Amino acid sequence: MERFEFHVITNGRKQPEEIISAASILAPYMTCIHIREKQRNAGEIFNLAEGLKGAGLRREQICVNDRVDVAVAAEAGAVHLKGTSLEPDLVSKHFSSLRIGKSVHSREEAMRAEDKGVHYLFYGHVFHSESKRGSEPRGLELLRETADAVSIPVVAIGGVTPSNTSWLLQAGAKGIAVMSGIWTAENLDLEARSYSEALQKE
Amino acid sequence: MSKDYDVVIAGGGIIGCAIAYYLRKLTDYTVLVIEKGRIGSEASSAAAGMLGAQAELNEAGPLYTMARESRILFPELSRELKEICGIDIEFIDKGLFKTAGDESEVLKLKRLIDFHNNNGQPAHWVAGPELLKMEPRLSDRVAGAMFLPKDGQVNPVQLTRAFAESASRLGAVFLDFTEVAGFDFSQSGIDVQTSAGMYYGEKVVLASGVWTGKLAVQSGLHMPMFPVKGECLSLTFLEPVITSTVIADECYLVPKRGGRLVVGATMETGSYDRKVRAKGVLELLSKASAVLPGILHGEWEKAWTGFRPQTPDGLPYMGKHPCHKDLYIAAGHFRNGILLSPLTGRWMAELLEGKLQEETLREFAPDRFAYEKNERMSFHEVDC
Numbered sequence: 001m002e003r004f005e006f007h008v009i010t011n012g013r014k015q016p017e018e019i020i021s022a023a024s025i026l027a028p029y030m031t032c033i034h035i036r037e038k039q040r041n042a043g044e045i046f047n048l049a050e051g052l053k054g055a056g057l058r059r060e061q062i063c064v065n066d067r068v069d070v071a072v073a074a075e076a077g078a079v080h081l082k083g084t085s086l087e088p089d090l091v092s093k094h095f096s097s098l099r100i101g102k103s104v105h106s107r108e109e110a111m112r113a114e115d116k117g118v119h120y121l122f123y124g125h126v127f128h129s130e131s132k133r134g135s136e137p138r139g140l141e142l143l144r145e146t147a148d149a150v151s152i153p154v155v156a157i158g159g160v161t162p163s164n165t166s167w168l169l170q171a172g173a174k175g176i177a178v179m180s181g182i183w184t185a186e187n188l189d190l191e192a193r194s195y196s197e198a199l200q201k202e
Numbered sequence: 203m204s205k206d207y208d209v210v211i212a213g214g215g216i217i218g219c220a221i222a223y224y225l226r227k228l229t230d231y232t233v234l235v236i237e238k239g240r241i242g243s244e245a246s247s248a249a250a251g252m253l254g255a256q257a258e259l260n261e262a263g264p265l266y267t268m269a270r271e272s273r274i275l276f277p278e279l280s281r282e283l284k285e286i287c288g289i290d291i292e293f294i295d296k297g298l299f300k301t302a303g304d305e306s307e308v309l310k311l312k313r314l315i316d317f318h319n320n321n322g323q324p325a326h327w328v329a330g331p332e333l334l335k336m337e338p339r340l341s342d343r344v345a346g347a348m349f350l351p352k353d354g355q356v357n358p359v360q361l362t363r364a365f366a367e368s369a370s371r372l373g374a375v376f377l378d379f380t381e382v383a384g385f386d387f388s389q390s391g392i393d394v395q396t397s398a399g400m401y402y403g404e405k406v407v408l409a410s411g412v413w414t415g416k417l418a419v420q421s422g423l424h425m426p427m428f429p430v431k432g433e434c435l436s437l438t439f440l441e442p443v444i445t446s447t448v449i450a451d452e453c454y455l456v457p458k459r460g461g462r463l464v465v466g467a468t469m470e471t472g473s474y475d476r477k478v479r480a481k482g483v484l485e486l487l488s489k490a491s492a493v494l495p496g497i498l499h500g501e502w503e504k505a506w507t508g509f510r511p512q513t514p515d516g517l518p519y520m521g522k523h524p525c526h527k528d529l530y531i532a533a534g535h536f537r538n539g540i541l542l543s544p545l546t547g548r549w550m551a552e553l554l555e556g557k558l559q560e561e562t563l564r565e566f567a568p569d570r571f572a573y574e575k576n577e578r579m580s581f582h583e584v585d586c
Contacts, residue, residue, distance in 0.1 A: 017430075017471040021514045024426035025571055051472020055428035056415055188514075189571050 004199040005031040005120070005155055005175025007063070011131070011183050012037050016048045022188055024055040029192040031175065033057070034080055036065035049074035063101065071098060080122070088116040103157075105138070107146045114150045121150065122177055125158020126168065130180040132158060140171045147172030162191075165198035175199070203375065207234040209554060210394050210403030212382040212417060213410035216246040216358065216539050217532050219365035220547030221407055226372035228551045233374040234403070235366075236396055238381040238410075242362030245411055245539060248508020250434060250456045250464045251358040253541045256323055256350045257298050257449055260314050264565040265517060269538060270323065272545035273352065279544050280356075287367035292459060295354035298447040299333070299347040301340070301493055307451070311348040324351050339443050339496045347448075355447055355456055358540045365543070382410070384420050385529075392528050405554055407530045412511035414519070414533035421526055423572050425519055427534055429509035431473040433482035434466035437500030444494065453489040455497070463500060465490045471512070478505040512536045517566055520546060521553070524569040530554065531568040 008030050010019055023033050033052065035045055049062050049070070060077035064070050068091050071079040078099035081088060088100050103122040104110045110121055123146050125132045126139065137158060147154040153174035160168065160176045168176060178195065185191035209225055211218045214237025222235050235241075252258070253276060255269035280293035302308045311327070318325035328336070329346045370376060377398065385406065386393035392406045408414045415427035439461040448455045456464045468482045483505055491498050513519065513534040523529035532550050535542050552558035 017469075020428055020472040021512070024428050025514045027426065028424045048472075051428075054472035054474050056419075056426065 004169060004173075005153060006195060006199055007031055007034060007122075007155055007157075007175065007177035008182050009034040009036050009065075009157075009177055009179040011179050012039055014183065016044070016051060019048065020051045020055045022182075023052050023057055025188050026182070026192050027056050027061065029196045030061065032061045032063045032078060034063045034065055034177075035076075036080075038065075042067060042070050045070045046074050049076055060099070063099075068095065068098070071095075081118075088113065088118045092117045101155075104146070107142070107149045110146045110150050110154070114152050118152065120153045120155060120174075121146075122157045123147070123154050123173075124156060124177075126156045127159025127164060129159035130184075140167060143168065143173060144171040147174075162194040162198040165195065169199070203377075204232070205400065206232075206402045207375070208232045208404045209234070209407060210392070210401055210405075211235045211407045211409055212394070213237065213408065213414070213533075214241040214366065214376065214378060215244055215409065215411050216242065216249075216362045216365070216543045217411070217535060217546055218407070218409035219362055219369060220543040221409060221532060221550045222369035222374040222376075222547075223365045223372070224547040224551035225554065226369050226374050228548070229555050231554070233369065234401060235369070235374060235376045236380050236382055236394070236401070237376070237378045238413075239379065241366050241376060241378055242359065245508040245510055246362045247359045248432065248434060248506055249358040249540050250454065250466045251292075251356045251361070251540055252298070252447055252449075252454065252456055253354045253356065254298065254350075254449075254538075255353055255541060256318055256325060257300055257353050258538055258541070260317065262317075262321065265538070266321070268545060269541055272542050273354075275544040275548070276354065276356065283361075283364040283368050287364055287371055289360055289364035289367055291361045291364050292357035293354060294356075295352070296446050297349055297351040298353040298355075298449065299328070299337070299349055300449045301333075301347040301451075302345045303343065303451055303492075304345065308345050311346075315348055318350070325349065337444050337446065337448070339494060340448070341493050341495055344450075344493055353447070356540065357458065361540060361543070365547070382417065387421075387526050387529075390528070392526070403528070405528045405530060407532060407550060407554070409532045411533060411539075412509050414511070414531065418523075418531065418568070421523060421529055423523060423525075423569060425531070425534075425568055426514050426571050428472055428512055429474055430512045430536070431470040431475065431507055431509055432467035433478050433486065433505060433507050434464060435478075435483055435486055435505035436462055436464045436503040437497060438462050438503050439500050443496050443500070448493060450493040451489065453486055453493075455490055455494060462503065463497065465497070474509065476507050478507055510536050511539075514571065518542070518546070519568040519570075520549065520566040521563045521568050524572055 062076040063078035080101040102118045155175040156168040156173040157177040208231035255273040259266045315325045381397045383395045394401045412429045418425040518534040
């Protein structure tokens with residue numbers, strides 16, 4: 001059986017206490033949590049990363065969005081880059097211990113990212129999602145094309161639910177990334193469990 | 203010193219010591235308490251010792267009920283411990299004020315008063331002028347307060363010592379500066395690996411505060427816990443500045459013997475940092491002086507930190523391990539460890555003896571987040 005990745009992304013609307021508390025429940029289920037808090041400054045993101053370690057997360061389970069400096073300072077395991085971040089080859093040259101991820105929206109972008117030394121990709125949004133309202137989802141076919149074109153893991157994002165997870169894996173995704181699905185859950189433990197069970201079925 | 207015990211308790215804080223005490227008081231079990239530092243040296247001695255069964259808990263639920271039942275035990279316990287070991291836990295039942303600064307807080311507190319009264323608990327409103335007659339040094343900007351006559355306080359350091367000392371006089375053995383490293387589970391009983399060699403317990407209780415989560419993982423149990431760091435400080439006065447405990451917006455003031463006043467406490471989730479920050483002291487003093495301006499004339503005594511053991515749903519873990527029948531857990535009491543210690547100790551002693559109805563602890567089950575991870579990051583229900 002393959003080992004699929006389960007990424008959880010913060011939504012920028014929770015207090016650090018809530019994120020840390022939730023992460024302590026999610027710890028055994030998830031590959032990593034992405035600190036994606038655009039409204040927070042470097043110091044706040046650093047404190048949050050420290051707090052997550054306090055809740056029992058391993059360094060590999062902490063991924064800082066965009067801010068390579070904070071990822072390094074907090075000894076996080078990964079950094080997730082966006083279009084306006086430092087280039088991946090620059091990051092891996094200077095910080096070889098970081099796992100580097102990047103969000104891409106096309107097959108070509110994915111191939112370029114792989115060439116630049118990115119370790120995994122987010123591809124999406126695959127389905128309709130709360131956070132990308134109004135824009136057309138890319139769908140399973142384009143996900144398959146992208147996943148086929150690269151050898152690094154492609155993680156599907158956008159509208160992922162426990163019930164559509166198996167389609168994503170069949171289309172070649174090596175994992176899923178979830179935001180709304182987790183933060184709006186009434187019972188976080190149950191929700192995380194259904195995602196991880198869905199990831200096992202394939 | 204014997205290596206074999208009926209019960210080995212990992213953790214010599216308020217909870218571990220209370221369990222040891224009740225075990226020796228209520229049963230014939232031989233008891234060993236293993237503590238990695240000094241007895242009661244972490245959160246137990248950082249606490250202010252408020253018995254805020256109503257002040258700290260203001261929604262209906264298992265904790266509200268438990269807190270009230272535990273509070274009832276203090277008067278008798280205070281006499282009992284003094285008799286056994288001579289230590290005075292400085293139990294005071296002069297009640298507690300929760301103050302309101304503005305109209306919206308007044309409304310909130312009045313709703314709380316209704317809530318407590320509806321649950322059969324005393325609570326009443328004390329208007330500003332009347333409050334100043336009872337506590338004349340409070341600021342005249344305080345609009346009034348909710349008075350909770352049954353919420354008292356103790357000296358938490360003395361209480362932990364008294365539990366430990368009394369348990370010891372009744373035959374429990376204490377091993378301090380010894381760290382529990384892991385467990386070997388056999389058919390019956392558990393071998394406990396420690397930094398001072400191997401000990402054996404017919405039954406083992408994990409009562410290691412915020413560090414219990416890490417011990418539980420070694421038994422295959424995911425029991426999420428995290429620290430909420432708190433900073434406190436104390437001042438001394440020639441004569442007491444207040445007689446009752448006062449809780450204001452994000453700070454509390456607890457009068458202690460000898461003109462001491464404890465001011466607490468900041469909250470920082472996820473931090474294991476033991477430093478007292480200037481920022482924390484500034485925050486506490488400015489909030490506290492808003493209700494009691496005179497505190498700024500007190501003499502500085504000291505400041506300290508502690509790590510409240512918190513759980514994701516705010517309820518402690520108390521009960522049996524889902525797989526290992528001889529392993530028990532009592533941890534995660536957050537801000538309420540001192541208040542909940544007597545009933546936790548009694549319940550756990552009864553549980554170990556097989557005399558407690560399982561129903562009592564249902565909501566506190568240690569395996570309520572318990573799914574274990576195997577090597578492949580896949581998950582299955584803990585297999586018993």
